[in-house]
Amino acid sequence: MSADVSGDEASKAGRWRDEEERGNSLVLRITLGLAWLAGRRVTRALLFVVSFYYALFAGSARRATRDFLRRVGEPTGFWRVQRQLFRFSEVALDAVYFLKGETGRFEFSRDGHEHLEALVREGKGALLLGGHIGSFYAMRAASADFEIPVYPLVHTANAKRINALFRAIAPEMAERVIEIDEGDMRFMLRVRELVEQGALVALLADRVPESGHVAEVDFLGGKALLPTGPYLLASTLRCPVFFTAGIYRAPNRYELHCEPFAERVVLKRGARQEAAREYAARYAERLEHYARSAPDNWFNFFQFWVAK
Amino acid sequence: MQDLETRLKALIVEALMLEDVKPEEIESEAPLFVEGLGLDSIDALELAIAIDKEFGVRIKPDDERTREVFASVRSLAAFLHEELASARSVG
Numbered sequence: 410m411s412a413d414v415s416g417d418e419a420s421k422a423g424r425w426r427d428e429e430e431r432g433n434s435l436v437l438r439i440t441l442g443l444a445w446l447a448g449r450r451v452t453r454a455l456l457f458v459v460s461f462y463y464a465l466f467a468g469s470a471r472r473a474t475r476d477f478l479r480r481v482g483e484p485t486g487f488w489r490v491q492r493q494l495f496r497f498s499e500v501a502l503d504a505v506y507f508l509k510g511e512t513g514r515f516e517f518s519r520d521g522h523e524h525l526e527a528l529v530r531e532g533k534g535a536l537l538l539g540g541h542i543g544s545f546y547a548m549r550a551a552s553a554d555f556e557i558p559v560y561p562l563v564h565t566a567n568a569k570r571i572n573a574l575f576r577a578i579a580p581e582m583a584e585r586v587i588e589i590d591e592g593d594m595r596f597m598l599r600v601r602e603l604v605e606q607g608a609l610v611a612l613l614a615d616r617v618p619e620s621g622h623v624a625e626v627d628f629l630g631g632k633a634l635l636p637t638g639p640y641l642l643a644s645t646l647r648c649p650v651f652f653t654a655g656i657y658r659a660p661n662r663y664e665l666h667c668e669p670f671a672e673r674v675v676l677k678r679g680a681r682q683e684a685a686r687e688y689a690a691r692y693a694e695r696l697e698h699y700a701r702s703a704p705d706n707w708f709n710f711f712q713f714w715v716a717k
Numbered sequence: 718m719q720d721l722e723t724r725l726k727a728l729i730v731e732a733l734m735l736e737d738v739k740p741e742e743i744e745s746e747a748p749l750f751v752e753g754l755g756l757d758s759i760d761a762l763e764l765a766i767a768i769d770k771e772f773g774v775r776i777k778p779d780d781e782r783t784r785e786v787f788a789s790v791r792s793l794a795a796f797l798h799e800e801l802a803s804a805r806s807v808g
Contacts, residue, residue, distance in 0.1 A: 591751060594761035594787045598778035601762055621757060641759045645766065678734060 440575060443506045449514065449648055450508035452502055460494035470494070470710040477713065482627040482705045496705045500657050506548035508579040514661060515549075515572040521667035524651060525557055525609070534604030536650045538641050539672060540696050542613035543706040547655025547663045548611070560585045562596075562612040589618075604648050611653070614639045614692055615709065624686035627692045629700065635693060643674035646684075650674060652695045658705045668695065721794040724771070729790070732767035733760050737808045753789075756769045759789050768793075 415478065427637035433694075443452045464471060464487060475485045483489060518603065529533055539545050548559055563571060568588040587596050587610070589707045600610055612634060617623045622637040643650045650671045656664040670691070676684040699708050725738035729749075733756065747753045750761065764774045774797055776783055778787075784797045 549807075589758070592760050593784055594750070594765075595778045595783050597758040597762040598765055598776060598783065601765070602778060638759060642762070645759055645763050681734070694782055 426587060429456075437573060437577065440502065440633070441505060441567060443645075447508070456498040456502060457495055457660060460491055460498055463494050464491040467494075469712075473709070473713065474713050477629075477700075478704065479705050480631065481701055481707075483704050488494075493705055493707070494710075496657060496659065496671075497708045497710075499659065500708070503544060503657070503663075504574070505578060505670040507544070507546045508575065510583065516662045518662070519665045521669075522665065524669060527610065528649075529557055531609070532607035533649070534607050534646075535609050535648050536639065537606070537611040537647070537653045538614045538639055538650060538692060539611060539653050540613055541708040542615075542654055542696065542699050543657050543703065543708075545611075545613065546547075547657075547665055548653060558608045560587055560600075560608050560610050560651050562589065562600060562610050564589050564616075564618065570686045579629075591620075600642070600647060604646050612639055614689075615648075615696060622685065624627045624682070624689045625715060626686065626690040628693045629697055632717070633693065633714050635689040637682070637689050639692075640674050640680075640685045640688040641676070643671065644657065644676045645672060652692070653658075654699050655679050656699060656706050658703070659705075666699070669676075670695070673677060718798055719760070721797055725768075725790050728767055728771055729754075729764060732763055740779055743790060745794075746788055747789060749789055749793075750787055768789050768797070772797055772801065774804075 410533055440452070443455065447455075471490050478485045478489060478493070501502045506512070527533075537548075539548075545561075548557075561571065563586060563589055566603070568586055572583050575586065587599060590596055604610055617634050617636050618638065622641060623634045624637045625632050626635055627633075628635075639650075649669070652666075652668045652670045654666045656666065658664060671688065672686060723740070725748050727745045728737065729743060730738055730740050735754075738754070738771065748760075752754045756764075769775050776786060776796075782796060786792055
C-alpha cells in the first residue's frame with residue numbers, strides 16, 4: 410500500500426517536473442527573444458517589474474533572502490529584497506550575452522586570472538569551485554582573449570536547464586556539460602580524462618546533493634550544510650583546486666575572481682570526513698568573504714541555514 | 718576468474734579504505750554501488766585508478782561496456798579477464 414502511494418507521488422512529482430520544464434523552456438525562449446530584439450536596457454526594465462511581482466508573491470524566497478540580508482547587516486525591506494531578485498534576473502540575462510560572446514557591452518576587472526592562464530599554458534587540469542553567488546557564466550567572458558577549456562559538472566536537474574540554454578545559444582558549449590549520474594559511473598571517468606588532458610572542471614560547491622557527503626560548517630553566524638564531494642573528488646584526482654566567483658556590479662561591470670584554494674587536497678586516512686569538512690569550512694569562509702563584499706550577488710533563494 | 722575476484726575484493730577494501738568490511742565478506746554478485754556496499758561515483762573513480770595501477774587496465778568512459786562494469790565484483794572480474802587476455806594476445 411505504502412509503495413503504491415509513494416509510486417503515485419513519484420509520478421506526480423514527475424509531472425510537476427515536466428510542467429516546470431515546459432514552463433522554463435517557454436520563459437527561456439521569451440527571454441532570449443527579448444534579449445535579441447529589445448536589447449539589454451528594455452529587457453532589464455521588464456525584469457525589474459517581474460522581480461517586483463516575484464518579491465510580492467514568492468514568500469519563501471523573500472523570507473530566505475531576508476534571513477541572508479540580516480546576517481550580512483543589510484536592510485531587509487521590500488525594495489531591498491526586490492533588488493536581490495532583480496540582480497539575479499539581470500545576471501541570468503547577461504549569461505545570454507556571455508554565451509553569445511557579446512562581451513563588448515560589459516566592463517571586466519580580473520583578479521587572479523594569471524592562475525587560469527598558467528594552467529592553460531602548462532596544460533594542467535584543475536577543479537574550479539564556484540557558488541550561487543554572482544555569475545557562473547562570466548567565466549565564459551574571461552576566456553574571450555584566451556581559450557580556457559571549462560567543463561561544468563552539474564546535477565541532472567541543472568543539467569537539463571543549462572543544456573537547454575547552451576543548445577539555444579552556444580551549441581558547441583552543450584557538449585561540455587558533464588551530468589552527474591550516480592547510475593552510470595562513466596561521467597566520473599570522463600572527468601578524470603578531462604582533468605588529465607588539462608581541462609578545468611567547474612562545479613558549484615554550495616548546494617548539497619540529494620544523497621551523498623555533506624558537512625555542517627560555520628557560515629555567516631550560523632550553521633550551514635555544504636557538500637564535501639568536491640574535496641573527495643579533488644583528493645582522488647590529485648589536482649589543484651581554485652575558488653572562482655564572477656561578481657556583478659550593476660549596471661554593467663563584472664569582477665572575475667580566481668583564488669588558489671588548494672594545490673592538493675589531502676584527506677588523511679582514518680580522518681577523511683573531518684579533513685573534508687575542513688575544506689568545506691574553508692570554502693564557506695571564501696563564500697562568506699564574497700557574500701559580504703557583494704551582498705546583492707547572493708542567489709540562494711531558499712533556507713540556507715540549519716534551523717537551531 | 719576466481720583469483721581475479723579475490724584480488725579485486727582485496728583491492729576494493731584497500732583502495733576505498735573500507736574499515737568495517739573484510740574482503741571475504743564482499744559477495745561477488747552483490748551490487749557494489751548505491752545499494753549493496755553503497756559506494757558512489759567518487760569511489761568508482763578511486764577504484765578505476767586502483768585497477769589501472771594494479772592490473773595496468775584502463776577503464777575508459779567512452780567504452781559501452783563501462784556502464785555495466787561496475788555492477789559487481791563479478792562483472793569487474795569478467796571485464797578484467799577480457800582485457801588482460803586481449804593484452805596478452807596483442808603482446
